[in-house]
Amino acid sequence: MRKNVLMILSLVLVFTLAACGSSKNGETASKEAVQGSGKKVEVTMWRTIGSPEEDKYFNELVDSFNKSQEKLVIKQTTFPGDTYHDQVHAAGLSKGLPDLLYLDGTEMSYMAYQGFLAPLDTYLPDDLKKDLLPSLIKQGTYSDGKLYLLGQFDSGLSFWANKKMLEQAKVRIPKGIDDAWSKTEFDDALAKLKAIPEIKFPLDLKINYGAGYWIYSYLPWVAGFGGNYMNADTKLSEGTLNGPQTVEAFQYLRTLIDKGYVNPTQTNDDDFFGKKVSALSLVGHWMEPTHKKELGDDAILVPFPNFGKGVFTGIGSLGWTITASAKEKGVDQQAWEVLSHFMSPENIKNVSAANGAVPARISVLNEIPDYQEGGRLYLYREQLEKGNGIVRPVTPAFSVFQKEIGQAAMDIVNGADVKGMLDKAAKAIDQSINDAGYNNK
Amino acid sequence: MKRIGRLKVKKIRQNVYHYVLLIFFFLIFISPIVLMILSSFKEDEIQIIKDMSSIQAFLPNGPMGFENYVNVFQRMNFFKFFTNSVIITVSTIVVGICFNSMFAYALAKLEFKAKHILLPAMIALIIVPGETLSIPLLLLVNKMGLIDTYAVQIIPFVAEPFFIFLFYQFFKELPKEIMEAAIIDGSSYFGIYRRIILPLSKPVFASVIIFNALGRWGDIMWPVLVTRGEDVRPLPLAMQALFTINRNNWGDIFAFATMATLPILLLFLLFQKQFIRSIASTGVKG
Amino acid sequence: MRTKTNKYLRQEMTAWFMSAPALIILLLFMIVPLLMSVYFSFTNRMLIMPPHLSTKFLGLENYRRILEQNDFFIALMNTLKFALVVVPVQTTLALLLALLINSKLRFIYFFRTVFFSPVVITMVVVSIIWSLLLAPGPEGFINSFLSHITFGAFEPKAWLFDKHSSLYAIMMFSIWQGVGFQMIIFLAGLQYISKDLYEASGLDGASKIQQFFYVTLPQLRNTSVFIMITTTIFAFKLFTQVLVLTNGGPQDSTLTLVYLLYSEGFTKMKIGYSSAIGVLFFLIVLLISIVQMKLTKVNREG
Structure with missing residues (x-):
């Protein structure tokens, strides 16, 4: 037994040493790199791990930048996406944020509110600003009027439709936002599609994505009914989220389910492209590669219907921020240098090629055939360029909005009382905002 | 017939x-x-x-x-995360059984005044759900500068009231006479623990080790809060990288899960005889 | 006399010396956070204090609001429901399995390992696998299987999507995942029972069933109590399954105490409020444990 105890103790020692050793090694190595190669300035960077293709793009981007540079070196750390923002918050709390921080557009508000971010307006040159899609400025600007977030791409959101099915059901195929279906036309289209035996659920709302998706996916429809999630003036939800227009929009969701147009217990992803039991799919640009592979030219983009108040689309994606701590450390200029390299036309083209999102710069869009008038993806460009994009609540309380709205939507899908659920969500959201004092000045 | x-x-x-x-x-x-x-x-x-x-x-x-397995290795440094998890789990267990069993021995076999306060206090602590303490704990380890280390994933877990209680129960049942004989032979109290109590207590160690290993191996909430980079990231957190918001690659996820599970299963298969026999004579015996 | 004092002193010193490491860790990483938690529960503390807000003492405001709102009560009821079903079912099933594998049949080691294997799969993976199997509609494997063996009499259920079945679905695979561990502990208990007892009762003409009730069960008393208490503690911590699969829904049917605490503390970042939930949670578990211990003690004396 004594031998065992000794062995155990030595094991502990080895592990502790290994633990200390490895973390120290890491530190010294990076410092040496900084000093060894002619005093390169280090810019720390965090990002989430996206799809394998996107991950590869970023790794190559960072590598090539580091090789090409005499003065700067990027030190990147990658994080799992699901828990990324929890880790970012924990880092904010412990003053451990990096210089260059990749954030979901919706998370920018909270980070800016807490003073963790530096405004980008001072760095952003006019020619780049003019070349950006207007939706990116809308999404990256916090309620203090300053720009904090710069995306390399924006999201594209509309229906993906199965052309063959629409033709079979003799449904008119809209060419652009200007001739989008009216509400009656849409209802009629769904009824016709439902009549086709193979089409079990004409409309695929991606309920399998879970509660978090609704705040993004259903907002364009809510806006189409004239509603919204947050009152732009009071920054609260009372009277807006549970206001008559939003209630009507969610009531409509119930009708779609009651009529059997939507599968309320959808768990698989492939109703539209695999099983082919749905003719319309409410989903974004990220499914483009899959749809192309599985459906070929039958997969087309169709704008959302005009529910009365116009055609809207969701906007917003991940983007880059420079932290306040980078400014304190005096490396904000360097961080901007890295960021402006990321925003170069070539890199923007490459990232879109990797993740299928809509490129941020109009000059890049002009070069891609799919994004020209009549092109497969032109609708994405059209709606973002013409300003039909509607931004999700710009508020530090976004995560509360997302959780409560998602839960209410899921419950409504499952048959709960619409007004009651929205009232409950509005109450919970506003209480959280007041408790946190987000609206105090 | x-x-x-x-x-x-x-x-x-x-x-x-x-x-x-x-x-x-x-x-x-x-x-x-x-x-x-x-x-x-x-x-x-x-x-x-x-x-x-x-x-x-x-x-x-x-x-x-094997495409999914190749994918996992291409997408991440699996061995690094696996090693991290092994280091964290093994260190917690090794240090933990020393600390917990020593304390339990003092409570069960030694006379000291504070014992009558410490014992009930410790039993009350068993039921504190660890999750409720994670936020104050985060604020605390942050003040201590322990963020993003192995230590922060090990140290807070090396004393565990439940395990102390298991040891305590077992030690309490050991006959007093052995101790008395050893004292007469001039052995110190620590010597008794090391030379007499420990060799008799292998069984209870086995159950604590398994309990502890299962809990630490799968923990995800704490690493989310206290780790930053990949240097000290454990397996369950690394696995989250395979869940992308809009498209899960199930093949990769299952390949990862299989690799995270099979080693432990293999360990159990190899040691199950000893394991069962050892639990059979712990404090949880009939 | 002198040696006695000396001996006592030596014991006291050794006791402190040996308790110190664990005590220091417990004090630092359990007692201090516990006290912080209690303190936060009386304040408006946020995870990261916003620039426009300072930490204020609120008195019992957080508690008042918890009791005023339904969430806590719903979460408590769900948690209790989960524990009330899982603890007895899992314990009984574990005992049954232990009896099955407590034999010298061929391949028994193999069976033991398989029965135990779900225990070593992390809950996240278990939840994912079962959510795939529990898919709603006729395409779901469980649904199509049940409908096959009942010759179509079984109506496909929405399982995790139905507020009437969601919690039960979670109970089912939680038991599946955890029962192997209790089984092994029961098995150990069974193997500890002296063979003589069975031989003696066999000579007295007791049947297998009588032996089970008059020898096995009484001999497993302590094991059973231990298993019930630990299962209760685990049951009260129900969280991962909910986080991965249902987020407390549909319609709060799987909202549990730990999940509520998490969502108030992390999603809404209201540390003060979530600490108050934590304190109440602790008091409730304490109460239940005391009752459980009292009951088992009374039984023992009786």
């Missing part, structure tokens, strides 16, 4: 029933695991999803191969 024959038939019939029951439960317990392992070899992503609705989920179907 006839009677023996009847007995034999009865015995065989009993065994058949026994096997039928065993196989019934065998299917219930093995199926989801078969699903995990087989799916990890299915190379067609869409096939995996399609198969889920039928018996095909538990059978090889479509192209099978």
Whole structure:
């Protein structure tokens, strides 16, 4: 037994040493790199791990930048996406944020509110600003009027439709936002599609994505009914989220389910492209590669219907921020240098090629055939360029909005009382905002 | 003669029933695991999803191969995360059993005044749900500068009231006479713990080790809060990287899960005899 | 006399010396956070204090609001429901399985390992696998299986999507995942029972069933109590399954105490409020444990 105890103790020692050793090694190595190669300035960077293709793009981007540079070196750390923002918050709390921080557009508000971010307006040159899609400025600007977030791409959101099915059901195929279906036309289209035996659920709302998706996916429809999630003036939800227009929009969701147009217990992803039991799919640009592979030219983009108040689309994606701590450390200029390299036309083209999102710069869009008038993806460009994009609540309380709205939507899908659920969500959201004092000045 | 024959038939019939029951439960317990392992070899992503609705989920179907495993290794430094998890789990267990058993020994076998306060206090602590303490704990380790280290994933867990209690129960049952004899022989109290109590207590160690290993190996909430980079990231957190918001690659996820699970299963298969025998004589014995 | 004092002193010193490491860790990483938690529960503390807000003492405001709102009560009821079903079912099933594998039949080691294997799969993976199997509609494997063996009489259920079945679905695979561990502990208990007891009762003409009730069960008393208490503690911590699969829904049917605490503390970042939930949670578990211990003690004396 004594031998065992000794062995155990030595094991502990080895592990502790290994633990200390490895973390120290890491530190010294990076410092040496900084000093060894002619005093390169280090810019720390965090990002989430996206799809394998996107991950590869970023790794190559960072590598090539580091090789090409005499003065700067990027030190990147990658994080799992699901828990990324929890880790970012924990880092904010412990003053451990990096210089260059990749954030979901919706998370920018909270980070800016807490003073963790530096405004980008001072760095952003006019020619780049003019070349950006207007939706990116809308999404990256916090309620203090300053720009904090710069995306390399924006999201594209509309229906993906199965052309063959629409033709079979003799449904008119809209060419652009200007001739989008009216509400009656849409209802009629769904009824016709439902009549086709193979089409079990004409409309695929991606309920399998879970509660978090609704705040993004259903907002364009809510806006189409004239509603919204947050009152732009009071920054609260009372009277807006549970206001008559939003209630009507969610009531409509119930009708779609009651009529059997939507599968309320959808768990698989492939109703539209695999099983082919749905003719319309409410989903974004990220499914483009899959749809192309599985459906070929039958997969087309169709704008959302005009529910009365116009055609809207969701906007917003991940983007880059420079932290306040980078400014304190005096490396904000360097961080901007890295960021402006990321925003170069070539890199923007490459990232879109990797993740299928809509490129941020109009000059890049002009070069891609799919994004020209009549092109497969032109609708994405059209709606973002013409300003039909509607931004999700710009508020530090976004995560509360997302959780409560998602839960209410899921419950409504499952048959709960619409007004009651929205009232409950509005109450919970506003209480959280007041408790946190987000609206105090 | 006839009677023996009847007995034999009865015995065989009993065994058949026994096997039928065993196989019934065998299917219930093995199926989801078969699903995990087989799916990890299915190379067609869409096939995996399609198969889920039928018996095909538990059978090889479509192209099978190691592609998903190759993917996992391409997408991340699996061995690094695996090593991290091993370091964290093993260190917690090793330091933990020392600390916990020493404290338990003092409570069970030594006379000291504070014992009468410490024992009930410790028992009350067993029921504190660890999750409720994670936020104050985060603020605390942050002040201590422990963020993003192995230490922060080990130290807070090396003293665990539940394990102390298990040790305490076991030590309490050991006869007093052994101790008294050793004292007369001039042994110190620590010497008694090391030379007499420990060798007698292998069983309770086995159960604590298993309890502890299972808890630490799968923990995810704490690493989310206290780790930053990849240097000290454990397996469960690394696995989250495979869940992308809009598209899960199930093949990769199952390959990862299989690799995270099989080593422990193998350990159990190898040591189950010792493990069961050891629990049989712990404080939780009949 | 002197040696006695000396001996006592030596014991006291050794006791402190040996308790110190664990005590220091417990004090630092359990007692201090516990006290912080209690303190936060009386304040408006946020995870990261916003620039426009300072930490204020609120008195019992957080508690008042918890009791005023339904969430806590719903979460408590769900948690209790989960524990009330899982603890007895899992314990009984574990005992049954232990009896099955407590034999010298061929391949028994193999069966033991398989029955135990779900225990070593992390809950996240278990939840994912079962959510795939529990898919709603006729395409879901469980649904199609049940409908097959009942010759179509079984109506496909929405399982995790139905507020009437969601919690039960979670119970089912939680038991599946955890029962192997209790089984092993029961098995150990069974193997500890002296063979003589069975032989003696066999000579007295007791049947297998009588032996089970008059020898096995009484001999497993302590094991059973231990298993019930630990299972209760685990049951009260129900969280991962909910986080991965249902987020407390549909319609709060799987909202549990730990999940509520998490969502108030992390999603809404209200540390003060979530600490108050934590304190109440602790008091409730304490109460239940005391009752449980009292009951088992009374039984023992009786």
